[in-house]
Amino acid sequence: MSVAERTASIVNVHGIDIDVEIRGSGAPILLIPSEEGLEAQLPVIDELAKTHKVVIAFPPGFGRSERPDWMSNPDDLAYVMLDLASQLGLEKPALVGFSFSGWVAAEMAVKNAGAFSKLVLVGAVGVKIGGPYDVDIQDVWLQHPAKVAAFKWADPEKANRDYSGCSDEELSIVARNVESFARFGWEPYMHNPKLKHRLHRVSIPTHLIWGDKDGVVTKDYGRAFAGLIPGASFETVANAGHYPQLEQPEAFAKALTKFLR
Amino acid sequence: MQAWHFTEMPYPDLPPLDTLSTMRVSIPSKLYDPKIGAELYNRYLDEHMLADELGLNMLLNEHHQTATCINTCAPLSAAILARQTSKGRICILGNPVANRADPIRIAEEMAMIDCISRGRLDVGFVRGVPYEIFAANTNPTQTVERLWEGIDLVSKAWTTTDGPFNFEGKFTHKRAINLWPRPYQTPHPAIWITGSSDIENIKRAASRGFVFATFLQPHEKVKWMFDGYRSAYRDTGLPGGGGTAYMPLVYTADSDEEAEKGARELTWYLDAKSEPQYRNPPGYVPVEYNVQALKGTFTGRTDAMRKQSIEYLRDQGVIIYGKPDDVAKQIKRLYGLVGGFDHLLMMGQAGHLNHEMTKRSMTLFAKEVYPQVKDLARTRPLEAQAAE
DSSP, X not given: XXXXXXXXXXXXXXXXXXXXXXXXXXXXXXXXXXXXXXXXXXXXXHHHHTTEEEEEEOXXXXXXXXXXXXXXXXXXXXHHHHHHHXXXXXXXXXXXXXXXXXXXXXXXXXXXXXXXXXEEEESOOBOOOSOTTOOSSOOTTTSOHHHHHHHHOSSGGGGOOOOTTXXXXXXXXXXXXXXXXXXXXXXXXXXXXXXXXTGGXXXXXXXXXXXXXXXXXXXXXXXXXXXXXXXXXXXXXXXOOSOHHHHSHHHHHHHXXXXXX | OEEEEEEOOOOOOOSOGGGOSOSBSSOOGGGOOHHHHHHHHHHHHHHHHHHHHXXXXXXXXXXXSXXXXXXXXXXXXXXXXXXXXXXXXXXXXXXXXXXXXXXXHHHHHHHHHHHHTTSOEEEEEOOOOTTHHHHHTOOTTSHHHHHHHHHHHHHHHHHOOXXXXXXXXXXXXXXXXXXXXOOSSSSOOOEEEEOSSOHHHHHHHHHTTOEEEEESOOHHHHHHHHHHHHHHHHHHOOOSOOEEEEEOEEEEOSSHXXXXXXXXXXXXXXXXXXXXXXXXXXXXXXXXXXXXXXTTOOOOHHHHHTTOOHHHHHHTTSEEEESHHHHHHHHHHHHHHTTOOSEEEEEEEOTTOOHHHHHHHHHHXXXXXXXXXXXXXXXXXXXXXXXO
């Protein structure tokens, strides 16, 4: 397998440093890693980089991206990421987001769908489907870690990440990702009450990919989310929880490449 | 030295602890019997009234959704005591200003209680312990900022006496703040603040002339914090008031056996059970601490004290117990080890410690211990101490 050219750098977007890695060349894809921050390691990225320019960009507060103190929700992140796409001169990239970054991607698409060719949301949060007493999105902070692991993973053992070989700098990124996730998703919990009233603006082909065992946001939530976006399609990945891209990378790769082709 | 009576007002009549996963946040209220609760509230208030009669001050705090503390609205208890007592000072330690929606409401409550008590109120502010985040649903990544914005706004509201002012801050927006009534004390009641590891917070408290209080820590750590306070006090100059406060568990008895029995009842507080996610909400502590947590080397303060022997805790000054002269000796030893302090905050009731035992300890302390420690000198700046 030929290794695509990789460029990792910090890009300053109107005064905010953003962590960006670019691989390959061709039709662009803007991929925003989840709060777990592990998507850059997926084999599918090198596969896509053979024929695409894959831009992996961390939103403010994640990876090595700066988090200005005035930012309080994904709406703020979406504007920065739109500015980044424009600054990098990406010509209508496909936009891909996962879980929390799926929410950021959805916020970007409602603001300027015309800037993108396609939208992919994987296990995305961001909308409130039910009423005030309904738990649409499981609380990952309030419940016992063992329960949370079972919500997040088809195989809860996956929750036990081994940090023993990590440097302090790597651990700082892990810890800050957790902190930023809470900063932006605490209240309203993991959603923007206005987003569902804006999703009709997403006028580009949109595909939602969901773990069939996702316990954080269930398949029903995913289908309802898809129903808010005109013409959006929905598919599930078997034996996967909230992060199908990490838990079933091959099946996920197939689903993603098929839609992006 | 000023002595204060304190209880968290626990509700200890719970099923066996091994059948519960937590005493906090998610413990179902069907385990609370309102009739028992009514007795407890009245009993704890009676004990504060006894403290007042005995010449002790009264310290209150609040927590939420927990069997360890049913004083959920400390201003209500303070208001009751403002009316029902006549001598002692009353301090709420503290108002959870980072977890309450409206700091101005706190300013009003405190001003009213200060007036009813004819100026006997001290006003503490706290950031709130980690598990409080969940009951309040406060963003855990911003509580320090909220705490300080709130304190500054309350102080400004108390001291602005010439009509409305505008405030458009990060967490509070109001365009016509005009406090009626203003506090009985001028310019305002003494302000207290709590802390543990954040030395910048401690120095900030010192530079504003706030009393700094800390609880149940090993004496070396207490000294480190009090030295930090005293050094800032020297560097920045103390604008007035101020001081240091420490809370141990305290039990005074007629015999060593009774003292140990009472002390063991008090350690119920240290063993309070909780689920792990309530101890470190995301972003509550800085990234550096969470890096340590990922390495397994940061466990938090209460875990460090949990499961220690009562003798170890006594040696550390976390718990003080014995016959009156022994208690006085332990207080003086602690006073020396930490470089002196101004307020002894005595958790004199916790868990199942009953009314009779609580009263006996309070009475013995007031009559036989307090006279021996009352005249210990106030906290002074580090340099002044060195000069003497």
